[in-house]
Amino acid sequence: MPRLRRNKKRAPEPVRSRGRRAPIIELNDVTKVYPGGHMALDRVSLAIGRGEFVFLVGPTGCGKSTLIKTLIRELDVTEGSVRIAGRDIGEMPEKKIPQLRRNIGTVFQDFKLLPNRTVYDNVAYALQVIGASRTEIREQVPATLRLVGLSTKLHNYPDQLSGGEQQRVAVARAFVNHPPLMLADEPSGNLDPVTSIGIMQLLYRINKTGTTVVVVTHDREMVDNMRRRVVELYEGRVVRDEVSGGYTEESTTEFGMRMQAEMGVGPTGERKTNGHGHSLAR
Amino acid sequence: MSRIIFFFSEAFRALRRNGAPTLAAVITTVVTVVLLGVLIPVFQTAQAKSDEVRNELNVQFAVYDDATQAELVQAKEKIEAIPGVASVTFISKSEALATLKSELSDKSIVEELHTNPLPASFQVQATNASDLPQIEREVMGTTGGAKKNPISPAISNPFSRQQSTQQIAKVTSALKIVLSVIMALLVVASLMLIGNTIRLSIFTRRREVEVMRLVGATRWFIRWPFLIEGVVVGFVGGLIAILILWIGKITIVDPLSSNGDSFALAQHNSTIAFPVLIAILFGAAILVSTIGSGVTLRRFLRV
Numbered sequence: 346m347p348r349l350r351r352n353k354k355r356a357p358e359p360v361r362s363r364g365r366r367a368p369i370i371e372l373n374d375v376t377k378v379y380p381g382g383h384m385a386l387d388r389v390s391l392a393i394g395r396g397e398f399v400f401l402v403g404p405t406g407c408g409k410s411t412l413i414k415t416l417i418r419e420l421d422v423t424e425g426s427v428r429i430a431g432r433d434i435g436e437m438p439e440k441k442i443p444q445l446r447r448n449i450g451t452v453f454q455d456f457k458l459l460p461n462r463t464v465y466d467n468v469a470y471a472l473q474v475i476g477a478s479r480t481e482i483r484e485q486v487p488a489t490l491r492l493v494g495l496s497t498k499l500h501n502y503p504d505q506l507s508g509g510e511q512q513r514v515a516v517a518r519a520f521v522n523h524p525p526l527m528l529a530d531e532p533s534g535n536l537d538p539v540t541s542i543g544i545m546q547l548l549y550r551i552n553k554t555g556t557t558v559v560v561v562t563h564d565r566e567m568v569d570n571m572r573r574r575v576v577e578l579y580e581g582r583v584v585r586d587e588v589s590g591g592y593t594e595e596s597t598t599e600f601g602m603r604m605q606a607e608m609g610v611g612p613t614g615e616r617k618t619n620g621h622g623h624s625l626a627r
Numbered sequence: 628m629s630r631i632i633f634f635f636s637e638a639f640r641a642l643r644r645n646g647a648p649t650l651a652a653v654i655t656t657v658v659t660v661v662l663l664g665v666l667i668p669v670f671q672t673a674q675a676k677s678d679e680v681r682n683e684l685n686v687q688f689a690v691y692d693d694a695t696q697a698e699l700v701q702a703k704e705k706i707e708a709i710p711g712v713a714s715v716t717f718i719s720k721s722e723a724l725a726t727l728k729s730e731l732s733d734k735s736i737v738e739e740l741h742t743n744p745l746p747a748s749f750q751v752q753a754t755n756a757s758d759l760p761q762i763e764r765e766v767m768g769t770t771g772g773a774k775k776n777p778i779s780p781a782i783s784n785p786f787s788r789q790q791s792t793q794q795i796a797k798v799t800s801a802l803k804i805v806l807s808v809i810m811a812l813l814v815v816a817s818l819m820l821i822g823n824t825i826r827l828s829i830f831t832r833r834r835e836v837e838v839m840r841l842v843g844a845t846r847w848f849i850r851w852p853f854l855i856e857g858v859v860v861g862f863v864g865g866l867i868a869i870l871i872l873w874i875g876k877i878t879i880v881d882p883l884s885s886n887g888d889s890f891a892l893a894q895h896n897s898t899i900a901f902p903v904l905i906a907i908l909f910g911a912a913i914l915v916s917t918i919g920s921g922v923t924l925r926r927f928l929r930v
Contacts, residue, residue: 443840474843
């Protein structure tokens, strides 16, 4: 029975290979109506290729967060289909959802760290969930924390860290098993501009390893300066999808320096004293 | 194997780091188990005692002094044939007088009598004390308001040595109902109390569960540590409660019951044996605590 249904649904669409060519995210006429009638997403169609860095912007209530939630199937769409790496996740059995989420790193505005665990254990948990061996955990966790610049705070608890540091832990947890896709919902929403650039720099760096990164933000200045693809939502519809500014290949350091210069925060000299960014400037 | 170790270490970490809710859960379990441990034997004893009282109830029928032996035998057979009658005993005039004498403090009253004024009688006991009035009506032939027409010409009048037969029957059945209701309420209250405590402790950690789901933990991966926590809480709570009950038994109940039959509560035949009682309570504590945490978690695990 389910087989038949699937064939019926797929028939009108062009045949797509499920291999490397398929976009990592593909939305076809996705509509989401919340109980009560509010339409959060209105026939959104969107394709994001592997290795892209995409900003999702728009005013509050335009459906950005709803869109992110449909990508990890925290919400079911009302109509249309969401494909991740070629698979229609709406038809995925509930049992497979944890598997899906393990392949998508997620970062949120409120960090969502486990308050009872140390930095190390928070990051390790993501590996324990997928059944990684102790050896793997012992290798991967410190390496990832070094990447985000927190190798000295392994045994601190989240409430002993600054907001920027907590967000770095969240990024480390999302990235520790090297997922092909990373979603960041307002990752710098609670942070000051300098710290925000640090987080963006980190996401940029992660993107350079080949991971697709989707960042939700309403920091227009940041978006303009990053010069990456921007998808703008307004009242549940895609109203803009373009690459803003000239895209240039630059190193993480160059990126960080340019961002700081263009956004008019802290010259390079000051950065060394702020405690975060320095480890990324390699 | 490493997974099992992981689940256990997760459970114990949570117990340590959530000290206050853990303590609350343990104390709730202790209170509930102690309460049940005291009330189950009390309830059973009260039941048994009230049954005993009811069994002693009877109705007596006086017979005419001039009844012949044949008439008496026939009357006894007829009474025994009535449904609900457990036993019929003939009490002769002299037996009645002897009983009366033994019950009176001033025995001279009896001795001053020249003749025996007491009638001989049939003492009838019923399988169920509340049937006694019906039996009386049948023996006297007054069923359905008919005129008095005893089933045997030998029988003159019914009388109860305890005038309050009916009242006692009523009181004991009321007592049974009240005890059952109290017991049921207590069990319900205990379950709700435990459920609430578990819910509270999980509710404070719903964020934790949310994060676990987010990084792709399967339901059972999240659930196992919680279930193990439930088992540990039930185990520790049950253990403490049983210790309290045991101390109570050896310091209060045992000395009293060895003082002769003045306090026969714990010694009563129908009271559950102490080892069986603690086994049941212990098992129940662990089971309820575990099921409680499992069921409450379901709400937070919905995807």
